[in-house]
Amino acid sequence: MSKFSYLFNRSIKFYKLNFKTSIVSFLTLTTIFFIYQFIFTIGYSTNSFFKNLSSVQNVRVYLKTDDTEKINEFIKNIKNLNSVEDIIYYTPEDSYKYLKNNTQNLKYLENISKDFFPSFIEIKLKDNFKDLIFINQIKTEINKFEIVDKASFGEQWVLKFASIKYSLQIFIFIVTILLSISIAFITINVINLNLYKFKEEIKIYSLVGATRTFIIVPFLFASVIEFILSFAISVLINFSIFFGINDYILSSLNINFIKLPNIYIYSAMAVYFFLINVIAAFYISLKFLKKASRIND
Amino acid sequence: MIKLFNVSVSFYGEKKALDNVSLKIDKGEFVYITGASGAGKSTMLRLIYADLLPTRGVVLIANKDITNITPKSIPYLRRNIGVIFQDFKLLEEKTVFDNIFMTLEIFYIKPEQIENRIFSILRRLGLFSRRDTIVKKLSGGEKQRVAIARALINEPSIILADEPTGNLDPERGEDIIKLLQDIANQGNTVLVATHDKALIEKMPARTIYLKNGKVEADTKNE
Ligand SMILES: Nc1ncnc2c1ncn2[C@@H]1O[C@H](COP(=O)(O)OP(=O)(O)OP(=O)(O)O)[C@@H](O)[C@H]1O
Ligand SMILES: [Mg+2]
Numbered sequence: 001m002s003k004f005s006y007l008f009n010r011s012i013k014f015y016k017l018n019f020k021t022s023i024v025s026f027l028t029l030t031t032i033f034f035i036y037q038f039i040f041t042i043g044y045s046t047n048s049f050f051k052n053l054s055s056v057q058n059v060r061v062y063l064k065t066d067d068t069e070k071i072n073e074f075i076k077n078i079k080n081l082n083s084v085e086d087i088i089y090y091t092p093e094d095s096y097k098y099l100k101n102n103t104q105n106l107k108y109l110e111n112i113s114k115d116f117f118p119s120f121i122e123i124k125l126k127d128n129f130k131d132l133i134f135i136n137q138i139k140t141e142i143n144k145f146e147i148v149d150k151a152s153f154g155e156q157w158v159l160k161f162a163s164i165k166y167s168l169q170i171f172i173f174i175v176t177i178l179l180s181i182s183i184a185f186i187t188i189n190v191i192n193l194n195l196y197k198f199k200e201e202i203k204i205y206s207l208v209g210a211t212r213t214f215i216i217v218p219f220l221f222a223s224v225i226e227f228i229l230s231f232a233i234s235v236l237i238n239f240s241i242f243f244g245i246n247d248y249i250l251s252s253l254n255i256n257f258i259k260l261p262n263i264y265i266y267s268a269m270a271v272y273f274f275l276i277n278v279i280a281a282f283y284i285s286l287k288f289l290k291k292a293s294r295i296n297d
Numbered sequence: 298m299i300k301l302f303n304v305s306v307s308f309y310g311e312k313k314a315l316d317n318v319s320l321k322i323d324k325g326e327f328v329y330i331t332g333a334s335g336a337g338k339s340t341m342l343r344l345i346y347a348d349l350l351p352t353r354g355v356v357l358i359a360n361k362d363i364t365n366i367t368p369k370s371i372p373y374l375r376r377n378i379g380v381i382f383q384d385f386k387l388l389e390e391k392t393v394f395d396n397i398f399m400t401l402e403i404f405y406i407k408p409e410q411i412e413n414r415i416f417s418i419l420r421r422l423g424l425f426s427r428r429d430t431i432v433k434k435l436s437g438g439e440k441q442r443v444a445i446a447r448a449l450i451n452e453p454s455i456i457l458a459d460e461p462t463g464n465l466d467p468e469r470g471e472d473i474i475k476l477l478q479d480i481a482n483q484g485n486t487v488l489v490a491t492h493d494k495a496l497i498e499k500m501p502a503r504t505i506y507l508k509n510g511k512v513e514a515d516t517k518n519e
């Protein structure tokens with residue numbers, strides 16, 4: 001029999017022997033994961049909702065001059081910024097046409113002299129840079145040029161939504177930290193309980209020359225099995241609930257608010273909590289073994 | 298087989314449990330370690346199976362210095378040492394067979410694979426008919442024989458027994474010593490810690506007397 005399958009069978013045996021403790025910690029973990037994913041999904045949905053609202057498509061720059069040479073120089077410089085996708089220069093004439101194309105039924109525009117329209121430059125941003133932090137950087141960059149009169153990127157409400165978005169991210173971050181700590185504690189407590197239950201057995205195995213791998217790994221395996229099961233089940237519950245909300249409630253109200261995180265986000269979440277679980281399990285087993293491998297205490 | 302050079306053991310600054318002990322025990326020897334309660338008998342055995350590290354001095358087992366043994370290599374040392382206790386240290390809820398099997402289980406073996414080996418040691422110790430009995434239901438003498446079977450099954454070259462007769466009536470105790478002497482005659486090194494003078498007189502062998510952690514006498518040097 002291979003070492004691995006032996007240790008695996010042993011961990012299944014432990015899991016069964018400790019069924020009562022195991023089932024309690026399994027339910028606790030499932031609940032924690034579920035609550036976390038619930039909060040995360042709400043946060044994620046809200047975040048993507050505000051992201052569209054607060055995203056800045058382009059920056060508009062009004063100029064002090066009509067000097068083509070200076071303007072071309074400026075365009076050349078701005079094009080080099082890595083956040084910039086495209087630059088279009090609007091002469092007063094273009095500016096007039098632009099306004100005309102984007103408004104309807106404003107007949108009086110035709111009576112205004114074209115000289116009144118400002119010339120401006122529209123800077124299209126790359127997708128990754130449509131966030132407030134980058135916009136401010138770009139704005140400072142642009143304002144360094146003398147010919148720039150004013151750089152604008154939208155309205156005040158963009159800022160407001162952006163701040164809601166960031167508060168939400170901080171909230172999720174804090175929840176993640178708190179849950180990480182509780183998962184570590186649950187893992188430590190469960191393994192500790194199980195180890196104490198088998199203390200005599202562990203002492204004897206240690207006396208007859210069992211390696212640390214032989215003694216610890218089944219407990220680690222049992223903890224990992226529990227983690228995988230409870231995470232998988234919490235994902236299932238979470239999906240069913242949000243699909244239910246989407247299909248039966250929100251869709252009938254014609255709201256498309258809920259956005260479930262994609263597989264990569266779930267995988268990252270699983271890997272993160274898995275690492276916490278494994279590290280906590282290792283820590284407590286080694287600590288326990290240091291004491292328990294003393295035959296006479 | 299076992300060598301101690303100027304070995305001292307102290308527990309957190311209290312008086313020394315062993316004080317500058319030097320001795321040499323050869324392969325195939327049967328040795329009593331005796332002395333009053335608190336003289337350091339158990340401490341000496343614990344040093345040998347690395348349950349304890351010396352505060353000072355050097356301990357050699359089969360010419361290997363175990364003074365600075367790492368936790369990782371302790372199991373490999375213990376696989377070559379069988380230990381027997383006064384309180385047996387058996388799992389009371391398990392069967393005789395399963396208790397003995399624990400020594401072999403650590404090699405990732407299935408019970409079926411080494412059934413015959415366990416049966417033969419059970420026969421040798423007169424426990425074959427009790428193989429599926431739960432240890433809790435055995436007499437003291439039977440329990441001690443199970444503990445001996447567990448210590449012997451992996452054929453270690455050193456057997457350590459800490460008061461193996463302490464919980465047995467004198468007759469059963471003599472049987473156990475007889476058995477351990479037979480094992481020594483087959484080339485194994487056997488150390489028995491006991492304070493039972495009558496037993497030593499009845500079944501004499503090399504005896505090391507400890508007093509307050511010091512070797513007071515060793516019949517081999519007389
Ligand atoms: N874990 C410990 N912590 C502190 N002191 C200890 C410890 N173990 C043993 N001692 C002390 O070391 C000394 C020797 O103890 P040891 O157990 O070796 O004696 P012993 O000869 O086996 O006695 P006994 O016949 O009662 O078993 C005693 O004074 C004891 O109090
Ligand atoms: Mg003792």
